[in-house]
Amino acid sequence: MTHIQSFDYVAAPDARVLVLGSIPGLKSLQEVQYYAHPRNGFWPIMARLLDFDPALPYPQRLEALKGSGIALWDVVHRCHRPGSLDQNIAGDSVEANDFASFFRLHPGVRTIFFNGGTAETLFKRHVIRGGIALPAGLEMTRLPSTSPANAGIRLEQKLEQWRAVLDSLRP
Known part of the structure; x- marks a missing residue:
């Protein structure tokens, strides 16, 4: 099996929301960019929610997230997985990221949004x-995966559910 490792988190110190995926797919690993697959809906959705051009260079898209109070990371730090599908993650190989340190450094995070059911399941399990001690009152919500593998839901339908991220940022 192929051993893979996730990226560092992307977060400003004052982040209020954490969006968690499972672990990057092959295209993301090749590009060293979160959600790099051209058919992944993550960047088009975030661009619509935060009013930026989804074609911006990657560093500028990350800055748009950080400037809005959104942190981005994955549940899994390292695992074995052939291909890109979450269903192929070898369960006994999963090592979770260091969430205790993350929450210590980002005390303002009050909401986690899971990008799909696998991220939520892995977070609960690992x-x-x-x-791991989680912040008091931390809210957790599963959203539909933006992955192209989740083709049963149209992008517009995903966008409607992902509006919860924007709603959670309002005072």
Whole structure:
């Protein structure tokens, strides 16, 4: 099996929302960019929500997220997975990212949005059950995966559900 490792988180110190994926797919790993697959809906959705051009260079898209109070990361730090599909992650190979340190450095994060069910399941299994102390009152919401593998839901339908991210940033 192929050993893969996620990227560092992207977050400003004052982040209020954390968007969590599972672990980058092959195209993202090749490009060293979150959500690099051209058919992934993440950047088009965030661009619509935050009013920026989805064709901006990657560093500028990251700055748009950070400037809006959104942090971006993955649940899994390292695992074995052939290909890009989450269903192929070898469960016994999963090492979670260091969420205790993340929350210590980003005390303003009050909401986690999971980019799909696998991210939520992995978080519950490897972080919550792993005994990591989470901030009091932390809200967690699963959103539909932006992955092109989640083709049963149109982008517009995903966008409507992802509006919850924008709603959570309002005072």
